[in-house]
Amino acid sequence: MRGVMRMRKVGGTGTARGKNGLVGRTTNTNTTAPVWRPRARATRGGVGLRAGKSDLSSLFDGTPSSAKGAGKKKEKEDQGGLDQVELKSDLGLDYGLLRDLLEAGEWEKADDETRLKLIQMAGEEAVLRGWVYFTEVKDIPAADLQTVDKLWLAASGGRYGYSVQKKAWIKSRKVWTKFFQEIDWVQGENNAYRKWPLEFIWEADAKKGHLPLTNALRGTQLLQAVLEHPAFEDKKKKVSTKIGTDSVKI
Template identity: 45%
Template sequence: MNSSSTDPVISSISTSTDPVALLTSLKAVPEKAQLSQIVGLEQLGETGWSVLMEFLFEQREGLMVGSLPNLAAGKVYQILYRAESPACANFLQTHFPHGIVPLRSQTNIDYSPLQKLLAQQDFQAADKLTLEKMCELAGAAAMQRNWIYFTEVEQFPAIDLQTLNALWLVHSEGKFGFSVQREIWLSAGKNWIKLWSKIGWKNGNTWTRYPQEFTWDLTAPKGHLPLSNQLRGVRMISALLAHPAWTQP
């Protein structure tokens, strides 16, 4: 189905007040169109929130067995998370107390603070915390120096990297994450110069200056975030993008 603003199903959101019809319309379209409809439902206030809660509740069973939520579910969670509504807050606390992404960790690291920042779309703070969590993965020495050797990245548990990636992916409508950067890197023939340009880390011969020249919202180029300690050269990100985590289920 066409996901443009002229689509009759999408256009009907602004005039329909029947929650059942709205939910049926939302579930009937592909994910890309769902993202557009979700924005329209947010604008309806309480009526739209009730539809979004029902939509997200239907995702709950799959999440309980560890499956990754789709991007539409991630968008819905973000809207309900920031809604100034006791009903939405109670719904999330009851059914998604730990967020929407399963926070798996082989090393018992708590990723819930990162999930909260990403749900709030505070990408700059989330980027900083991502580095802190990766240093935590690497151990006490990395935490003290606040950066990571490429040899430490090679020892990271796949589960933890997959969790970090899933958090960025789900809370950015699929725009940010290590797997996104890896896909761009591979499509560029593993050419680092092309990668830097495509993801906005370099303009010609000039590196993007941290933090003021980076884009901390969804208008950024695809793969722009997280920064992955990029100022310390190519070996660290090379180890990250070549990690077995991206080829394991």
């Protein structure tokens, strides 16, 4: 059957920043007038110049490291931590186990729990059969899908989640082959679909959008239904569309 998800039993995941050395000063023994040069000073990000408003990073891309740092800090604040994610559910579901598995870095188990939760979101009939019809996705509350997505975003630093996959899908112009390449679900010259679960990457540094998984071997209808759910609509686009619609009213 196309566009369905099968549930399986849940079974029982660095970089050091080096310090730049200080630039030493030399003694000028010439009798000619000394040439003034800005002295280097140590900063947390490496070596900075005492004079002027730019640091060394501006020599490469024109962007001061302070601006980059502020951008990364803002991005991190926007993502928040797992403890900041409200476990909201309009269905009364408990997402505590998913949060705990993600916090422990148990990516594969967290993926299994996500699949189980999606089945529970779809309703009693989905639970009885053990998988989800793509037509059932539209009735899933946005709050529940967003809670799962926010947990994945927070645990991965913005690398994983349905919303990340949605962006990759749009970037791939909704061409499934390109999308699967983008999130590393296929491999080899023939773009063979990775064998589940052994060939998928259960690590924190897999390709952006690699997790969570949705079975697409028998069709992409279920995955498409998830990605097109209102929970993951582009808010900016939605607002601009509404403004445009309101402007033509008479």
